[in-house]
Amino acid sequence: MTTDSRKTNALHDDITFNREKLEGVFSRCGDVHFQQWNYGDGFAFQAVSVYCSSLADYSSHLLQRALEKIPGYESEDWNSMTPEKLRRCLQVNNASLQPFSLLESFENVYESVMHGFIVILFDQVNQALGFPTESAARRQITEPVNEPAVHGPREGTTEDLSLNLTLLRSRIRNPAFKFEFLQSGAVTKSAICFGYLDEVVNPDVLAEFRRRVESITDYEVLETSYIDDWIQESTLSPFPQVRYTERTDTAAAAVLDGKIIVLVENSPMIMICPAFLVDFMGTAEDYYVRSIFSSFIRMLRLLAFIIALTLPSLYIALSTFHPELIPTVLLLAIVDSREGIPFPAFFEALIMEASFELLREAGIRLPRTVGSAVSIVGALVIGQAAIMAKIASPIMVIVVALTGIASFAIPHYDLAISLRLLRFPYMIAASLLGGYGLMVVFLLTLLHLTSLHSLGEPYLTSIAPFKPRDWRDLFVRVPLKVFLRSPRNRKLLRLGGRRPHP
């Protein structure tokens, strides 16, 4: 910045000039108010306070009490205050003026007003005081709607960044837990915060993340997913390359695992990166229930994954190409139920899957009061009516319903979406080449997954590259007694300054 431009931007001694300039900038901002008051001997001197009523609470007595403190610094009171004394007071007590902040340029004033500060300008003083009173109404901490749990903590994040950080910091009270801030965009100036546990996070991953996220700061970021889209490796991949959570315990566990978490102002979503495929198979609750039960659940999820991805295509392949592979009695049952259906199995499956997808989408977007109508209609469309109308066979309805249920059983919505997308190419391949086609798309999917990276780390980490050590927390969850003695926790113990037990 050149000295000239700084001169024009700096606050002037003349309060009328300052006020006019500010009023020009804030013109047509109905929620920005100017209030004039006088002080000093015989109210000879002018002061103006500026605030944004939708962000700041002017009725607060805090300001009054704080203002009373200012002349106290010089053992004066407002009646005998002159601009001279005030200026000296501001210069001398610069540091001890808390909670006030000293503003010197118009830029500072705009920004402070827009952040819910009350800014006070004085006559013949080329500095202004900003007093923080942000009191915008916010959603209360509630149980996370998308990630309910039977056991474990129930607090979810809100749209308030500082509150979210409070929740996180109160879980990991360690100086190694770092929060770094970035400001994005020229207009919204929303804060992006990323946190990680120093010395536990992989430094290469962190450097890569920094490099990528720094390039987004020029653009407006309204939600955490903007960053996801910005930093991900493969934009066209159906698979999610970062994980989201609204649970602070999940986020804290991820941080201890060496992941980076990202929060954006005005969004409750915490983004966890890098995310691997296996991360989408677990939930926070897995560690709160008995290990044998959570292992069972993990296996169930694996089954759900396979069913959600392949069941309709498997049915198509078996019934059209390899009926000889179906046990005879079952085959007879299928043939029997398909009698009179005018479509080949592929179209039958396509119609049912498509209507199921339509119903699901309709159910999400509808107002909640109308939502129940969808389920009534839905039960008719992909149910009894479809069978009676000979559009689908009962077995097909079972297949579609089972697929739907299986995709609901996958704990992360993002992964369930990718399976929904992949199901259709699988069905097409199965209808063209049967089992061989299925095998080919499976290999293509696997090839894609193996080549995919999340922040430079292979997406299939612990499966390919194969890491037998990780398998204790993959498809089974070993008892915490064993799990907590893992190398990861030894590292954490060292970080906490304690020597791990042998």
Added chain:
Amino acid sequence: MSSDRSTINLRQLAGLLCCYVIGSAIVFIPNPLTAAAGNDAWISMTLAYGFGIIMLTCVLYLHNRHDGASVIAYSRKLIGRTATYPVGLLYILMLFFAACAVNASIGDFFTSVMMKRTPSYIFHTIGMLLSALTARSGIRVMARMFFLLLWLMLFFSLLVMILAIPIYQPAMLLPLFENGIKPMLHGLFISAGFPFGEIVIFAMLLPFVRLQAGQSISKALYASYSFSALMLIVPTICTIMAFGPAAGYFNYSLYRLSIEIHIVELFQRMEAIIGIALILGSYMKATLLLFIIYQCLIQLFNLKDDHVLMYPLSVTCIFLSATMFQSPADFQEQVYTIWPFTVIVVGGGLILLFTLITWIKHRRYLQAERGDTS
């Protein structure tokens, strides 16, 4: 994390060796072998494994002596730049044959057993494109992926062999040497070429490995090679025990074996599983071969490693696999008579020649050094 995506670790190399040796052979080899050697098939195989070990020793010796250089690189050093061109071309031609044979075999399997009305070029094309896409992703992705698929393939194959236990009749293994030693030698010839001798081609992949301190490449490769041999000998013994003298007449022995499985109402119709194992095995082997062809080509002609050649190569392979074999009988003759001969004489001969030259050179060098010091 490593930015260098063209290297693999020792475990992955050992895994690739398993994929390469077991590959399609686990389904294909028992049949021609029992046809040639009858009950002695497994003895032929064990001896062929011995031959393979000799080849592997040579390959490892060359690898160590030449500081991990590739076959093309040490060939240039040993026999000169000009002589390397015909040798390299010979190598590439052999590889083309192998890749196309593996690719064609899967088409033949499907058109003859599972999907009789589908033209085989569809399988040739799709299989090869899949291989090309995989080979193009680089060796690290291949190594990671195949390590997973290897277990899948072995699991399926072993599942069938275990479920077939009720139909085994160990007495079928006797008598040995019914028709003298000649059938056994014939079997030895076949299996020494396919799959055991093919280790000489695998030598091209050794330079990609990055060892960590204290790792021994020889130990890992001997172990994985022996494991692969075991995985090939066991199904051969299983088929002999299940089918006895008829084993030689059933093409795709493991597939036949899976059809016979019938344990209550639960375990039946297991053919699909062998189909999966076969697809996986052939796909992995074809991919590795395609990758080796590509590596040979770019090293021989000093081309830029930008994967541009992969697609023309795979198209060539598609056409070759569609046209190379006139009939299944032709396939049998080429793969089980001509190919073993080529592998043993050309491939094995070259490696032996290289080993000999290296050994002599090394001895001279040692002598010279001793002469200097004394």
